[in-house]
Amino acid sequence: MQGKTVLVTGGGGSIGSELCKQLAKTQPRKLIVFDQCEFNLYKINAELQRRFPELPRAAVLGDVADPVAVQRAIREQKPEIVFHAAAYKHVPLLQNQVREALHNNLIGTKILAEAAIAAGVARFVLISTDKAVNPTNVMGATKRAAEILCQNLDRQGHTRFTTVRFGNVLDSAGSVVPLFREQIQAGGPVTVTHPDITRYFMTIPEACQLIMQAETIGRGGEVFVLDMGEPVKISYLAEQMIRLSGKRPGTDIKIEYVGLRPGEKLYEELFHEQEQLLPTGHEKLRLAKARIYDSAEWSRQIEGLQQACACRDSAALLADLQRLVPEFECRP
Template sequence: MPPWLRRLLRLSVDLSIDAAIIVLGYYAGLLLRFDGEIPPESMETFRLVIPVIVLGYLAVNWLLGVYRTAWQYGGMGDVLNLGRAVLLVTAVITLFNRTRAERDIPLSVNLIAGGFIFMAMAFWKMLPRLRVHPSIHPQRPGAKRLLIVGAGNTGQLVAREFLQHHDWEYRPVCFADDDPRKRGKRIHGVPVAGTTQDIPELVDRFKVDVVALALPSAPRARIRELLAVCQVTGVPVRMVPGLPEIVEDPRTISHLREVTVEDLLGRDPVHIDYSQCLESLRNRVVLITGAAGSIGAELARQVLRFQPAGLHLLDNNETGLHDLAQELRRESADVDLRLWPASVTDAEKVERVFRTVRPQVVFHAAAYKHVALMEEHPDEAFRVNVLGTRHVFRAAAAYGADKVVFITTDKAVNPVSAYGATKRIGELLVLAMAERSATVFCAVRFGNVIGSRGSVVPLFARQIQAGVPVSVTHPEATRYFLTIPEAVSLIIQAAAFAGQGQIFMLDMGEEVRILDLAEKMIRLKGLAPGTDVPIVYTGLRPGEKVREELVAEHERQLPTHHPKVMLTFAGGRVPATELEAEIDALAARLDCERDEFLRALHRLARLGPAGVPSPLPRREPGDTGTA
């Protein structure tokens, strides 16, 4: 059946039923007015005028959009609109009837009929909505009993949708909310049974299976507090999508998302100076090395928002480059995007790329980063992280780049690993190039990023999912964490105001004990650490510290234009000539014995300002770095 014919049949049915309701409404009004014995003259007048009355009601319903309303989703506003239509026609008929000297149909009949017509039409039209009400359709057997934290707009929307969709897997049984005005009230039949501090008691009283946090606008610190309260209960915790996500895709409301490590850490979103970042990148040619990695790919996504004249992505992972390019072109089809499958260790290829591209801004993120693996192969760490970095820096200076941003790590502070040592040498190269180049060289230093390939968070998630013991290196091991988008936003912000030879340190927030993080991730699954999921200690791997350091002893931090970006200042000058000579000497010994190469690498990393070696790195008990 054609769609237009289906719509016409549906409209015909609606009009016919409404006409019948109007006729019955007036007939019922006459019966009530005359106690069941309608005078013949009134009945005769009724037969004459009822077609006109029916047409009047139907016409006004049409004009006010009653027949264009999707009543299966109808609400109070739609019922009020129907009431306006009925009231308008009833008032016109009543006023017209008052002008007649002889009234065979009394005025009261119009009012009685109008009330009946409104109630009958409203009931009939809202019937599709009423059919899905939970009092008519009980929740499916086995539905999980849900406690909703937050009885605001998002919470009530979640409760209504879960109650109406009885085939979904959750059934709301109570709310927890700190607003005293809501205490003891019922929302969609679900009681607001207590405050957020009462969550453990409510879980027991209502036999709750899952707790859902419906507080999308709450500060991250508040979310972290609530998660701590919820973890005591031993039941799984889920997060409700925010209203913008629900509006964009209504199906998301049925999928309560897992609590992420970002939620656990409680870091608020980063705000950057958009206009300053736009000024630094708009209509500029940008080159990103290591573009297929976690940081590089997010850099490409965020740089694209600042309307560069061209975006060039370099990486030796051609599959990663291809996939990233597909994603970026969906976001911005008109961007001048070029891919360069190449390794930064290939000096000739790097030089050729720079000669062709002539980038104005370079983000150098290409690096080998896995600490334990690089400890086994320090020669490869040096080849990529030092020689590759020097190739990029030299090409940028030779072809007139305006600014080069080197991505470094907190492991470069008093390094005890090959990876940290190579990154510290990269920082020294930044300082050395700054002394002799018109190109601005700067570095941005930060710690662990959540969710990057090989990081501890995805590892814990996989182990918990598989039901195998969670492996922690050391009971007192601590780390600093940033989300990938947060780190990249601050890299772009630092790059916008960076000056020659400056090294910035991002605000890493509070130190996180890895054991605490593992236990929280286990509890969020409704499991007990040590009982349901064992925790085993594997010992620190080569090159790892118990605690990371953000600033070296000889460095001090100064504030910048952004509260989450600090300038790291050491003073003195880097002996550029000696540094280059030492790098060349070590490059000539790439095939020497591993331990000997490691010792030479760490000596080079300790080459401080003014040619004075920096102090040997401090060691915490249990540190296993080679120096």
């Protein structure tokens, strides 16, 4: 990324802010941080100023689903590389807010990607999630649809589109680690949804390093999957955090099982059964062989979905989303 102008959407978030800090170390020509949260944007901009005072940068307040804001930012800042980390990610919150999830995660990606193509941006990296694999929730389905969108767009212009998919990152906003920490400090109980639930975990810095590595080696149209190691039982994580706090699980701090949340899986998958995993030469980075979709038919479907978004018809939107992502099985 040295000598390049780089734009990061969601640059004030958990992944986006760490990505900005790691990108700053590569000495880009300019770093543009784009975020719709004023406070998060202020925080990361202040940190970049403190740590990298010589770095040319811009802090742009805007929503990726606002075409005017997106087009203006790309036209004025002229990025050569876009890292798209902006997304709504909270599974239970999005289950009954289909329109908002689709508008931000899919339509926002479409607006940003098409603006990048129109401006001749060289490379576009979509940050995705393991919840996009065989999705059982609205969030995962919208991210899978965004993956398909970027794969289709890669074949339509000169912009090189790459997707990077991974599981949970430790200590991100809204994750179980800060929640468990707060619950332990309050004296418990620590709430776990199910005794057998597991998740993949990786540190935020490691995930960002691999995202940048994927951008470097990607040629366009790929879905890269990060090697997350072995999945961790959330009950074990809760027990270990209680012990590390100097307390005894079940005695000093109780663990309560509260049931799976809407749309939640017992376990996550990093790739679909039809996606053959291939090596990349980097031990922590795998390539999922992409499935091919009919671009013309898929484009017609997404246009209909945009119209349904304007009408705020949640039932129609859910049906449209299931057509866009056939493996989506929505769970209450």
